[in-house]
Amino acid sequence: MYEASVPVFARMLRQLLVILAKGEGHASRSGTDPSKLLASRLHAGMYPLLKQVQVAADAALRAGAALAQREPPRLEDTEQSFSELAARVNATVAWLESLDPALFEGAEDRIVHRHARGQALPSPGRAYLLHHALPKFYFHVTTAYAILRHEGVELRKGDFMGKI
Numbered sequence: 485m486y487e488a489s490v491p492v493f494a495r496m497l498r499q500l501l502v503i504l505a506k507g508e509g510h511a512s513r514s515g516t517d518p519s520k521l522l523a524s525r526l527h528a529g530m531y532p533l534l535k536q537v538q539v540a541a542d543a544a545l546r547a548g549a550a551l552a553q554r555e556p557p558r559l560e561d562t563e564q565s566f567s568e569l570a571a572r573v574n575a576t577v578a579w580l581e582s583l584d585p586a587l588f589e590g591a592e593d594r595i596v597h598r599h600a601r602g603q604a605l606p607s608p609g610r611a612y613l614l615h616h617a618l619p620k621f622y623f624h625v626t627t628a629y630a631i632l633r634h635e636g637v638e639l640r641k642g643d644f645m646g647k648i
Contacts, residue, residue: 485551486588489613493544494577496625499646500540501573503629503639507533508566510637518566524631531624533631535561537569540624541576547617548580550596551609552587 511518522534531539538561549556557579563569592610599605607616626644633639 485591485609485613486583486585489551489588489617490548490580490583490585492618493548493621494580495646496621497541497544497573497577497580499644500537500625500628501570502643502646503632504537504566504570504573506639506643507632507635507637510632510635511566514636516635519564521632521635521637522564522566522569524635526627526631526634530627533628534563534569536624536628536631538563538572540621540628541572543617543621543624544580545576546598547613547621548583550598550617551591551594551613552583553591553594554583554587 507521508518510516511521523532525532538559542559545556545559548554557575559572559575563572592608594609595606596609596612597604597606598612598616629639629644
């Protein structure tokens with residue numbers, strides 16, 4: 485469970501840093517106000533870029549914490565710049581990588597409790613990771629990528645995927 489979670493989250497969060505750096509560079513080169521990019525969204529009913537990044541980081545933290553039976557650090561949603569978002573992502577990676585893999589032993593069958601819309605939703609760790617935590621995380625990272633791409637940032641699939 486450790487290998488299917490922490491390294492996956494950490495790797496994709498590092499790619500999110502690449503994506504954010506390209507967004508910041510684009511703003512600088514084009515004279516676009518960075519706060520305009522951070523407020524951009526694909527649809528009025530969706531979160532803006534800034535919130536997409538915050539939620540992606542939170543999703544990774546919560547998943548790692550739930551599987552390792554640890555309390556995640558509480559991150560305030562105070563970021564207002566690309567550099568502050570990068571600091572949040574870096575802090576998330578550092579915390580995830582501080583988790584001892586031994587904490588994940590037996591996590592596949594351990595019941596994880598999450599809440600959605602005021603309802604408790606318990607599930608075995610494996611199902612939680614594969615059917616909730618990873619899809620949620622990838623959704624928000626992908627949406628962050630898509631927002632910047634939609635705003636004209638020169639991004640390629642390799643910026644999302646990275647190298648193995």
